[in-house]
Amino acid sequence: AYDAGPFLPARGGLAAHRKAAAGCRGCPLYEGTTGTVFGAGDASARLMLVGEQPGDQEDRRGEPFVGPAGGLLRRALAEAGLDMDEAYVTNAVKHFKYVRPAGASAVSGSAAPAGGGKRRIHKQPNLRELSACRPWLTAELRLVDPELVVALGATAGKALWGSGFRVGERRGLLVPLPDLDGTPLHGQGLATIHPSAVLRAEDREALYQGLVEDLRTAARALT
Numbered sequence: 072a073y074d075a076g077p078f079l080p081a082r083g084g085l086a087a088h089r090k091a092a093a094g095c096r097g098c099p100l101y102e103g104t105t106g107t108v109f110g111a112g113d114a115s116a117r118l119m120l121v122g123e124q125p126g127d128q129e130d131r132r133g134e135p136f137v138g139p140a141g142g143l144l145r146r147a148l149a150e151a152g153l154d155m156d157e158a159y160v161t162n163a164v165k166h167f168k169y170v171r172p173a174g175a176s177a178v179s180g181s182a183a184p185a186g187g188g189k190r191r192i193h194k195q196p197n198l199r200e201l202s203a204c205r206p207w208l209t210a211e212l213r214l215v216d217p218e219l220v221v222a223l224g225a226t227a228g229k230a231l232w233g234s235g236f237r238v239g240e241r242r243g244l245l246v247p248l249p250d251l252d253g254t255p256l257h258g259q260g261l262a263t264i265h266p267s268a269v270l271r272a273e274d275r276e277a278l279y280q281g282l283v284e285d286l287r288t289a290a291r292a293l294t
């Protein structure tokens with residue numbers, strides 16, 4: 072089965088985990104990518120943001136949320152009174168999963184990055200990939216031990232609360248964090264929509280205001 076577990080270091084902090092994650096082969100998604108995009112930020116952060124997976128620019132630069140979705144997220148956080156630079160920012164899945172539009176066989180994880188177009192189109196990770204990668208997320212949650220975790224979108228929600236999670240039913244609500252893979256977590260959680268959903272939406276302004284509103288709830292929970 073796909074599993075990042077054997078690649079985790081037996082001890083050490085975030086730096087040791089980041090280093091080990093660079094060599095993760097727990098699922099095939101590393102093939103055809105630039106590298107692992109581990110979480111970024113301070114181990115003492117009170118707020119953790121969890122996205123879905125790195126996008127094209129995040130894969131090239133090796134850092135989470137540095138592309139268009141990250142820009143929108145940074146603005147929405149600021150409007151809600153939160154500073155993205157003070158948060159620990161990570162993703163549920165740590166490699167970029169994509170397809171090349173003109174080549175059906177050219178998917179990251181297929182070892183066939185050649186062929187098809189140059190553009191790499193984000194492809195949603197499946198539940199196997201999500202659970203394979205969860206040991207990294209669990210370790211980040213244990214090491215950072217944030218007061219509040221904001222799950223951005225359904226994939227992050229499923230990683231934390233299970234495959235039955237529906238962001239539409241649960242967004243904007245402060246809930247306890249579950250024990251993840253037997254690791255007890257102390258903080259609260261809150262899910263909201265993914266910033267990419269705002270970028271894709273026809274009614275961008277309404278979705279953006281909804282995102283800001285949820286982040287305001289998060290900001291109040293932190294003060």
Ligand code: URA
Nearest residue numbers: 122123124125135136
């Ligand atoms: N979308 C995500 O979910 N994460 C990133 O890091 C970038 C875009």
